[in-house]
Every structure is written in structure tokens, then in C-alpha cells.
Amino acid sequence: MELISSDERNQLFESFAHDAFHLELRDDYSIPNEDGPFRAWLDGAEEDDSYMAPWLQLMKGVTDAGKTVRRVRVVTEPHAPYIRWEYISTHVNEEAGESIRWLPRHEMPEGLVLPVAGNDWWLFDDETLAVGHFDESGRVLGSEIITDPSVVAECVRVRDLLWGTSVPHNEYKP
Template structure:
């Protein structure tokens, strides 16, 4: 399996034409850019959100151009501190045009199988699947780019099913 860098995966944001969809399945992430802000939040310290601005600006630009960015976050309840932090950040995502829904893990149908071995992924235009692989310490290892129609088709099916099961941010009570 060939893995590409986060930068190479992120190039897909400049080339997708209609929709980018992200499936998040972990209750905590270890993302270098988030380490400091998350630690400050845990201590109750204020954040200027400069670290978050590039994503928000990119999202705002893409959605203003008519592209859709959606995300389903599958979470364990009660939610972790990290997920509480994400919940507090979500209004900024929404203001930038990203649609986020929440799906409590216990609402997933029994026997449900996730494609890509249960890893997180981005799906671009229902054509390219960028599967995230993490190191044992939870940090990003690389992304596997998949265009095989059978695998992508399964991701499309899962995207549509989870989106219909998930609760919109404004209605999610954790």
C-alpha cells in the first residue's frame, strides 16, 4: 500500500468539483496543529483560532464557489473531552459553509461494516477515496488514494447511509 503525505491528500481540495465528504470514526485525534489549542481549551484558556483560519478560509472559498463539504462524526457517548472541544468548534465550520452531522456509535445498525478497514476517509466527487492511516501513537501516517470503482462505490453507499442516520449539528444533544 502506497501512502501519500497530508499535503498531497490536501491537494484534492483544490481539484474536486462537487463534493468532499469526511468520515471521522475516532473519539480523539492527535493532530500536531491542534495540540496547543486543545491543551489551552482543557485549561480553560482563550484561543485566537489562528491555527484554524486556513481551513475555515478554504472551506468558505470552496462553498462560496458552489462546492459542498460535509462530514459525519461517529462518536461514543458520553463524548470524550476531545469531542466536546470539536463540538464547540463546529459553529465556525458551519459559518464557513461546512455541514457536519453527529452519529452516536450506538445508533449504527448491528453488523454494519465500514469500508477501508474502519479507517477515516475523505471521499471526493464520489470518485476518489483518501483513506487516512494513523501511527500507533494516533498521529497521521499517510493517506491511501483509492479510485477502484467497487471500493469507492461502497464508500458512497456508506456515506449516504450514515448521512441519513446522523443528527445535524444544531439538533445534536450530547
């Protein structure tokens, strides 16, 4: 399996035409550029989203061009510290144009089998998947690109199901 870097995956945002969707299934993400701000927040510092500036600029450009960027975050309740931190900073993602919804893990549709071995994924224009892979400690290894129509179709089905059952950020009260 060939993996591309997060920077290479982000280049997909420059070429998609209509819709990008992210399914997030982890209660913690060990992303190096977040380590400092997350630890500072755990130590009582005020929210500082400056590390997100490149991402927010990318999202603003994409959504200002009329494209949609959506996420469903499937989370365990009560929330892990990382998810609590992510929740309080979600407003900056939405201000940049993303639409974010939350789905408590215990409210997942019964019997749902998640595609691509239960990994997180980005789906671009119902055609291309970027499936996230992580090591044992939760660090991002990279993304696997999948264009197989049957795998993509299953992800489209799951996206539509979870988008319809998840709660918009401004209505979700953990």
C-alpha cells in the same frame, strides 16, 4: 501502500467538482497543530480557533464556489475530551460552509461493516477516496488514495446511509 501528506490530500479540494465527504470515526485526533489549542482549552482557556484559519479559508473558497463539503462524526457517548472540544468549535467549520452531522456510535446501523478497514476517509465526487492512516498513538501517518470502483461504491453506500441517519450539528445535543 503509498501515503500522501495532509497537505497533498488538501490539494484534492482544489480539483474536485461537486462534493467532498468526510467520515470521522475516531474519538481523538493527535494533530500537531491542534496540540497547543487543545491543551490550552483543557486548562480552561477560552476557545481559540485561529489555528484553523488555513482550513477555514480553504473551505470558504470551496463552498463559495458552489461545492459541498460534508462530514459525519461517529462519536462515543459520553464524549472524550477531544470530541467535547471539537463539538464546541464546530460552528466555525459550519460558518465556513461545511455541513456537519453527528452519529452516536451506539446508534450505528446494526451489522454495518465499515469499508477500508474502518479507517476515516474523504470521498471526492464519488470517484476518489483519501483514506486516513494513523500510528499507534493516533498521529496521522498520511492518506492512501483509492479509486477502485468497488471500494468507492461501498463508501458511497455507507456515506448515504450514515448521512441519512446522523443528526445535524445544530440539532445534536450531547
